[in-house]
Amino acid sequence: MTVDKTGLLIPRRKALLGTVGLAVAPLAVPHVARAAEPVKVGLLLAKTGQIAGQTEYLANGSFLALEQRNKMIMGQPAELVWLDEPSPQAATQNMQKLVQEDKVCAVLGGSLSSNALAEEAKAAELKIPFVCDNAAATDITGKNCNRYTFRLNTPVAVQSRMLAPYALSYGKKWYHITASYAFGQDILKTSRELLKAAGGTEVGVDEVPLNTADFSSFILKIRQAKPDVVVGGLSAGDLTTFLKQWNELGMKGKIPFVEIAIGDTDIWGVGPEAANGTFTKLWDAFNAKNTPEEKAFTEAYLKKYGKPPADKAWMGWITARSLFEAIDAAKSTDANKIIEALEAWKMPAGDVSYHYRKFDHQMLVRNLAVSVKDKITDKYNYFDVKATLPQNPADLEKIFGSSEEIGCKMT
Numbered sequence: 001m002t003v004d005k006t007g008l009l010i011p012r013r014k015a016l017l018g019t020v021g022l023a024v025a026p027l028a029v030p031h032v033a034r035a036a037e038p039v040k041v042g043l044l045l046a047k048t049g050q051i052a053g054q055t056e057y058l059a060n061g062s063f064l065a066l067e068q069r070n071k072m073i074m075g076q077p078a079e080l081v082w083l084d085e086p087s088p089q090a091a092t093q094n095m096q097k098l099v100q101e102d103k104v105c106a107v108l109g110g111s112l113s114s115n116a117l118a119e120e121a122k123a124a125e126l127k128i129p130f131v132c133d134n135a136a137a138t139d140i141t142g143k144n145c146n147r148y149t150f151r152l153n154t155p156v157a158v159q160s161r162m163l164a165p166y167a168l169s170y171g172k173k174w175y176h177i178t179a180s181y182a183f184g185q186d187i188l189k190t191s192r193e194l195l196k197a198a199g200g201t202e203v204g205v206d207e208v209p210l211n212t213a214d215f216s217s218f219i220l221k222i223r224q225a226k227p228d229v230v231v232g233g234l235s236a237g238d239l240t241t242f243l244k245q246w247n248e249l250g251m252k253g254k255i256p257f258v259e260i261a262i263g264d265t266d267i268w269g270v271g272p273e274a275a276n277g278t279f280t281k282l283w284d285a286f287n288a289k290n291t292p293e294e295k296a297f298t299e300a301y302l303k304k305y306g307k308p309p310a311d312k313a314w315m316g317w318i319t320a321r322s323l324f325e326a327i328d329a330a331k332s333t334d335a336n337k338i339i340e341a342l343e344a345w346k347m348p349a350g351d352v353s354y355h356y357r358k359f360d361h362q363m364l365v366r367n368l369a370v371s372v373k374d375k376i377t378d379k380y381n382y383f384d385v386k387a388t389l390p391q392n393p394a395d396l397e398k399i400f401g402s403s404e405e406i407g408c409k410m411t
Contacts, residue, residue: 039073039333041323042098043082044091044109044119050211050237053265054312055111058133061309061316062108064301065324073327080320085111088118095122095130105333106131106323108316110151112235113137113182120149129338133319134312136261137182138190138406141362145408148335150342150361152282152319156186158400159260159280162367162389164194166278170256171228172200177218177242178233180207187233187260203227212238215245223251232259232277240269247274262370264310264382272376280367280389283314286381287368289388291349308380318354322347322363352393357400360408364396 043062045055063080071078081102085091098104106129110116116135123130124146131150132140138155154162167174174195178184184207195202204225206218219242222230234242239259246252252274262279283290285298285308297317301309309317326341327333343361347354356363370383390399403409 036076039076039078039327040102040104041073041078041080041320041327042095042102042104042107042109043080044085044095044098044107045082046086046111046115047082047084048086051111051235052237053240053269054134054236054263054310057265057310057312058111058316060301060305061313061318062133062320064297064304064313065317065320067304068300069324073324074331074333078324080108085109085115085119088115091115092118092122095119095128096126099126099128104128105327105335106338108133108320108323110135110140113140113186116140116151117144117182120144120146123148127335129323129335129342131319131323131342133315135183137186139182139186141360141406141408143407143409145360145410147339147361147410150322150356150363152315152363152365153261154280154282154365154367155362155400155406156183156260157190157406159367160187160190160194161399162369163258163260163278163280164191164198166369166386167229167231167258168198168200170258172198173203173226173228174200175204175222175225175227175230176202176233177206177208177222177230179235179238180209183235183261184208184233187231191231191233208234208238210235210238213241215242216249218242219246219249219251222255223249227255229256229258232257234259236263236266237269239266243267243270243276244274247276252276263312264380265312267372267382268310268380272379272382275372275376275382278369278371278386279383281311281370281383282365282367283311284368284370284383284385285309285311285314286383287385289350293347318347322354322356352396357397359403359410360406361410362400364400366390366393366396 083094108131110132111134113135116132133152136153136156138157141151178188257277260280262281267275322345326345330337330341343358367389369387
């Protein structure tokens, strides 16, 4: 007989069996393989505010790019972690959270230029690859460029040079109405320089705050100034509100309106009766010159969401795709290896290729010059494509400018 821990007597044979049982029990437990840690990529896009109409499509395109890969990167499960960017300060705090708490290996985002300028500085501080999908301020890949930041959208200065001939075709008396933050201020500065070089005159200017609800006083000033053309620099919901009120006050068709970097959602919100203007944009779902991969993307988006992709959906898709493919090529989540892979990434685009220029990390993309159709019969198809700019692909590098011209000194 044997005494157990409680002092009770138990048979010797039972005690031996219990001991054996304890010895062999771990061998009887089936082995459970530990799942691989997912590859995490941050998504930093505004969830509210006047830009939210665009960021919904940017996010949709980004998530679709991951779904088309069966949510796998480097053969491992992958996920996008989406945090808000309600202000430049809050956006940088959320970038830090994505890196330090969520352990992302790279970040996509930057819906507004004011946010993106703060985010790219934070990316350099945190030493994390940051691919900016929407912001257009020239300084992002100009004097503020850094090794960790890549950018898709064509800089304001480049798009302004593309649009200037269309504005000048109406005349040389321009009225500027622009947003009083980085994007609008950049447009105003660049447009004034182009107008001066052409021997033109600025007959009026207004810099308006974000989320302006009533543009009537500005529109009355424009009507009194009698410009040949109005050059806008309003973003997202503010542009939608302006064009609606422009029509309500009987100005549609009276004075031409032009602006760079239009978003489909901006003009969809205006409606077919009030929509008008000539614009630049990066991509159009109805463009017959889209590549086979872009047409497949359009079909996949239509199937998933029940409507064609806005240009912003393509912008989210192409930047996410470039980053996912770069991580695959790097075979690593190491920041330096991802950066090198992004610098080498290319995707065919007809007679050119989408790629990031090594010295400033700016994606070289030909833009479209588009005008609102005279008669809109499809609630998503508002534009006639007037030209692909530059018309000669060989001029693409030149029109984006050299390192010295744009002021990028990357370290």
